[in-house]
Amino acid sequence: MSAYPAAVASGWAPVAAVRELGRGPLARRLMDTPLVVFQSAAGPAVLIDRCPHRNMALSRGRVEAGAIECPYHGWRFAGDGACVLTPGVDQPAKHGAQALPTRVRAGLVWTTLAPAPEDEPRLPFPIEAEGFDTFLWPVRPSRARLIDAIENLLDPAHPHFLHAGIVRAREMRRPVDVTIRVRSTFAEARYVENTRARALMPRLLEGLRTASIGRFFPPSTGQVAFEGPKGLRLAITVFFTPETETCVRPFAHFATPRGMAPAWLKEALLRAFHIPVLAQDRAALRKQTDDIAAFGAPRYALGPLDVLYPAINALIAGETPPESERTLRLNL
Ligand code: FES
Ligand SMILES: [Fe+2]
Structure with missing residues (x-):
């Protein structure tokens, strides 16, 4: 098997x-x-x-x-x-x-290595949609297990520590309503803040954001999207390709609505901000993978902020989880 x-x-x-x-x-x-x-x-x-x-x-x-x-x-x-x-x-x-x-x-x-694959790969919106400036960022392979790399992209609980000050401000948590939606073809966590972000990157890139969303699409696609009052402002879709059980090659696709600023400027800013974040995530995933290897296999506790993890696991295993929707309040 x-x-x-x-x-x-x-x-x-x-x-x-x-x-x-x-x-x-x-x-x-x-x-x-x-x-x-x-x-x-x-x-x-x-x-x-x-x-x-x-x-x-x-x-x-x-x-x-x-x-x-x-x-x-x-x-x-x-x-x-x-x-x-x-x-x-x-x-x-x-x-x-x-x-x-x-x-x-x-x-x-x-x-695909599948004997009977679907006709085409699954590409979530806004990929190949009209009206967006886009760029691709093929990332160097990371020492990481596939599920850990996907979760890392979508996890709301680590930025305060791993990316303190860049993505989240460590000492400035505020209440956020999270709606977790599970469907047969995807799972998403929608974070509604309605406040101006305080950390550096979201401040410069988004202005007032009304929601940030983490999504998982099987087989192994993660997406982080930011919405403002006028709709989608930034979608980062990452296709995670498993090279081996402990090595993942991510392909990141960035999309922003056309017209906000010149495409080259948005690309330059997004790359500049994500280079340190990516380096921190890569280093953490490498350490996590090494640390797990010392015990042979992972044994994870499900924490209260691990809101998407069960749905990701079900969808990636090819299961159809029951549709569900719930909202909870977290301090992020
Ligand atoms: S041609 Fe001889 S090994 Fe490829
Ligand atoms: Fe991260």
Whole structure:
């Protein structure tokens, strides 16, 4: 049985941003399986990273004439895995490399290891919607378990400590009403404040915000959204791709309504603010993963602020949790 949650094992995952595909191939990994991603004559392609001849990793080779060339004996493979050139003979070998289904959506190259995948990856709003300035941020892989990385993005209780002063002010908690909504296809926690944020980042980026929302969409997508009086102001959607059980490669997609400020300025500000936050989260996840490894496996207590954790666990396991809605007051 797969060590990965059912929804993840049967879903699509991004393995590269299209713009990461330069001239050379990329070595990637999805749920322990080595992959090579490259720009083939027919568009971005994903193959199992194993030459059928003597099993050299194809990602060690190079892209030639829209095909990937193995560095050992020079066999070349097209995007569909077919061998198109075997040096020294006229007819290419009949043995192809194994190609995986590929989609290009939202500037990302998606693939799946599932035997019977859905037609397309699931992309939550506002991805591919009109009227938004967007940018993609492919993040370096983090040493983290998938569930911990997703929870880290959506967790309202750690910023006071891990990101004191940047995201949340440690000594300035205020009452917030949280509505937790669980549906068959997502779970969300909506935090309603109606006060001006006091920490640095929300102050500069949002002005008056009326709500912040954390959402989980199976198979492994987290989203943090901020709403103002005129609606959505910022949505950060992160697709978490599990490379191994303790390594996650996140792809972050930022969307802001067009017209607030020039796109390049918003991107520069958002990147500048998130670089230290991301570094703090990466370091914490790495330590947490190492600390868990010392005991072999996690054993978690469910705290009162862990409002989304049970629903995330159910959805990621491919279950359909009962629809529910409840509101509680927290000091955040
Ligand atoms: S190992 Fe790839 S061509 Fe021989
Ligand atoms: Fe964080």
